Amino acid sequence: MKYGINMLLISALLIGLTSCGSVPASFTQNTRTKYNLSAEDLRSLQFYVSNDIVLTRYSREDKKATQGGELTLLKDEVLERIVIKSGTPCLVHEVIDGNRIAFSFEDGASRYLVFGNIRNQDGRYTLQALDWKNEKGGLVNYGEKEYYASPESREAYIYLMVKSLERFKMDQKVVKGKTLN
Numbered sequence: 001m002k003y004g005i006n007m008l009l010i011s012a013l014l015i016g017l018t019s020c021g022s023v024p025a026s027f028t029q030n031t032r033t034k035y036n037l038s039a040e041d042l043r044s045l046q047f048y049v050s051n052d053i054v055l056t057r058y059s060r061e062d063k064k065a066t067q068g069g070e071l072t073l074l075k076d077e078v079l080e081r082i083v084i085k086s087g088t089p090c091l092v093h094e095v096i097d098g099n100r101i102a103f104s105f106e107d108g109a110s111r112y113l114v115f116g117n118i119r120n121q122d123g124r125y126t127l128q129a130l131d132w133k134n135e136k137g138g139l140v141n142y143g144e145k146e147y148y149a150s151p152e153s154r155e156a157y158i159y160l161m162v163k164s165l166e167r168f169k170m171d172q173k174v175v176k177g178k179t180l181n
Helices: 002-018 029-034 039-043 151-155
Strands: 022-026 047-049 053-067 070-084 089-095 100-104 112-116 131-133 137-142 145-149 158-163
Touching: 039 089, 047 089, 053 137, 053 151, 070 145, 112 137, 137 151
Parallel strands: none
Antiparallel strands: 022 158, 047 158, 053 070, 053 145, 089 100, 100 112, 131 137, 137 145
16 A cells, blocks of 8 residues: 555656656747736746748948049948847847737847737737738848848747646545544
8 A cells, every 4th residue: 555655656756747847839829818928927038939030131332433533433232131040039129019029139229020920820929021022021120220031031930938837745644543541
């Protein structure tokens, strides 16, 4: 009998220990609603991005100068790329409304991207753009400049690590009985 109780306690302990690990979970509107996560709650959580996000900005400027009797024409072209790798941690910058949240991946003015569940049936918070163009991608603001997020970036969503803890408590008392004195 004592052996059986010890085995039950050991089994309960092992089950409790195996359920303590963190697992990634998509951040969805259902998660936000089910756990009644306030803006303050969201700011205290660590989030991650699921897929690579590639932001590209191309600018071209034609300049002219006159020096020594010659006209000098300069074509100044700049290609800027910002890559946010899959698994990059991010924090809530601002809760915009019930369906959109701005997440920041680095320090700096306006260096955040907006994710929302607006176009998703599954409720995942995916990258939002001002306008999605099929071949060019999505127009987004990042760091006070306009970039195009690659078309593949459209599928990037936010996730967080969830730890589920379960407690099991067993109280046992051995009654000796009552006798007459």
